[in-house]
Amino acid sequence: MTGQLLRKYGLIPAMLTPMNNKFEVDYEQLEDYVKWLLSFNIGGLAVNVDTGEGPSLFPEERIKILKTVVGIVKGKVPIIAGLQARNTLEAVKLAREAKEAGADALLVFPHPAFIGEPNLEVIFEYHKEVAEKADIPLILFQLQPALGGVLFRLETLLKLVEINRVIAIKEASFDAKRFIDTVRALRKAPRKIMILTGNDNFIYESLILGAEGGLLGFGTIAVDKQVEMFDLVAKGRYEEAREIWEELIPLEEVIFAKPVRDYKTRLKEALVMMGVLKTAYVRPPLRPISNEERARIREILKKLRML
Numbered sequence: 604m605t606g607q608l609l610r611k612y613g614l615i616p617a618m619l620t621p622m623n624n625k626f627e628v629d630y631e632q633l634e635d636y637v638k639w640l641l642s643f644n645i646g647g648l649a650v651n652v653d654t655g656e657g658p659s660l661f662p663e664e665r666i667k668i669l670k671t672v673v674g675i676v677k678g679k680v681p682i683i684a685g686l687q688a689r690n691t692l693e694a695v696k697l698a699r700e701a702k703e704a705g706a707d708a709l710l711v712f713p714h715p716a717f718i719g720e721p722n723l724e725v726i727f728e729y730h731k732e733v734a735e736k737a738d739i740p741l742i743l744f745q746l747q748p749a750l751g752g753v754l755f756r757l758e759t760l761l762k763l764v765e766i767n768r769v770i771a772i773k774e775a776s777f778d779a780k781r782f783i784d785t786v787r788a789l790r791k792a793p794r795k796i797m798i799l800t801g802n803d804n805f806i807y808e809s810l811i812l813g814a815e816g817g818l819l820g821f822g823t824i825a826v827d828k829q830v831e832m833f834d835l836v837a838k839g840r841y842e843e844a845r846e847i848w849e850e851l852i853p854l855e856e857v858i859f860a861k862p863v864r865d866y867k868t869r870l871k872e873a874l875v876m877m878g879v880l881k882t883a884y885v886r887p888p889l890r891p892i893s894n895e896e897r898a899r900i901r902e903i904l905k906k907l908r909m910l
Contacts, residue, residue, distance in 0.1 A: 608681050608707060608740060609771060609797050611815050612837035613646015614830050615683065616822035617654035619871055620668065622884040628664055630671055632881055637675045639879050643826045644834075645680055646816060648672060652685035652710055653750060654820035654867055659886045662697065666704050673705030681707040683742060683818065688714070691732050698737035708740040709733070710773060710818070713753040723759045727766075734768035742799070742818070743772040745785065749863050754781060757788040764792045773818045775801025779808065786813035803859050803866075807848035810836045820866060821858060824873055825851055825909065854903050857896075868892050873900050877909060 609615075618640070621632035640648060650672050651657035651665045660668070669684055676682060684706035688694035698709055711733065717726050734741050743763055746752020754776055755763070763769055774785050779802075786798055790813070800806060800814035803821040810817070810833070822829055828847050835844035858869045869892060871883035885891070904910045 609799075609816060610646040611797075612810075612833045613816045614822050614826070614833050615647040615649050615799070615816065615818040616640055616645060616826060617649040617652045617818060617820045618672070619823060619867065619874070619880070620651075620655040620657075620660065621871075621880050621882065622886060623882060624884060626884060626886045628660075628668060629882065630667075633668065633671055634675060636874075636880060637672055640823065640826065641676065641679060644830050645822075645826065646833075647681040647683055647707075647818075648676065649683045649710060649818050650685065650706075652683075652818075653712075653746075654823065654870070655685070656867060656886055656889070657685040658687050658712070658751075659889075662700075665697075666700055669701060669704045669706060683708045683710050685710050685712060686733070687712040691729050694729065694733050695736045698733045698739055702737055702739045706739065708742055708770065709737075710742045710744055712744055713746060713751070717753040720756070723756070723762060726753075726755065726759055727762050730763055730769065731766055734766050739768065740770045741766070741768050743769060743796075744775070744801075745772060745781075746775045746801070747777045747863075749777075750775075752776075754778075757784065760785065760788055761792055764789065764794050764796055769796055771797035771799050771816075773799045773801040774809075774814070775803075777802055777804055779805055779812075782809055782814075783812055803855055806855075807832060807836070807845055810844075811841065820870065821855055824858070824870055824877075825854060825907070850907065854907060857899050857903055860896075864889065865892055869896065869900060872897055873904060876901055876904055 684701040800809035832847040874880040
């Protein structure tokens with residue numbers, strides 16, 4: 604199933620959600636932005652995830668955004684929708700609605716109930732209920748706690764892989780050791796799933812260490828360079844791929860500087876500078892960035908000849 608839906612060494616950008624000065628979703632900007640992303644040889648699009656401020660969107664907004672993207676993409680690439688819910692019943696309901704709206708798979712956000720051990724049964728049953736009752740492919744999500752995530756124990760991951768509808772994991776611990784341990788554990792699992800890096804801070808290295816693709820917030824900028832980097836890794840041309848990554852590291856570091864939650868605002872500001880977006884508004888409680896930060900972003904974009 605993974606081979607049918609997700610392309611090996613494909614870059615899946617996690618999309619932003621353009622907004623106007625009233626903090627409403629700007630669907631006109633969204634359409635132009637999706638068309639821009641589709642101009643690159645991407646492996647899919649992730650909608651309503653953390654990069655797109657998914658947790659702060661209203662349910663009706665998520666569905667309208669998803670339907671809008673589906674209507675533009677027209678099956679060219681798979682669409683992965685973020686799934687955030689207050690409880691398991693709602694998770695099943697939202698998963699069914701996302702499937703009906705055209706999502707090809709769901710990225711299952713960690714629930715607060717996952718925090719605290721032992722937690723294997725809580726995590727397993729949540730994913731199992733969604734998989735069985737919504738009947739849609741699922742992507743597990745190991746996310747750093749700084750972004751409200753949960754790090755799974757290895758025994759939990761191996762149990763989750765038993766769920767037939769689980770096709771991949773987005774590993775976004777931002778921890779190289781944790782990533783390697785996860786890769787090793789999943790390689791020994793009786794059932795294989797695709798490992799997607801979500802580690803924006805070591806994208807190239809995670810591809811070398813076992814990731815077979817990426818679902819990344821950073822994937823929505825310098826898209827052409829990253830697609831080329833992924834293609835080079837797939838062909839075993841590691842030195843050329845590394846050169847691209849080293850060129851991009853200053854941009855990654857300024858986008859994902861502390862506090863990491865502001866990466867969404869920084870990405871929007873960068874894409875406004877590049878002429879891809881018209882506005883950089885983020886929904887409160889997220890805040891605008893300072894003029895000093897904007898100047899740093901602009902300087903790096905100029906050095907990369909992206910302006």
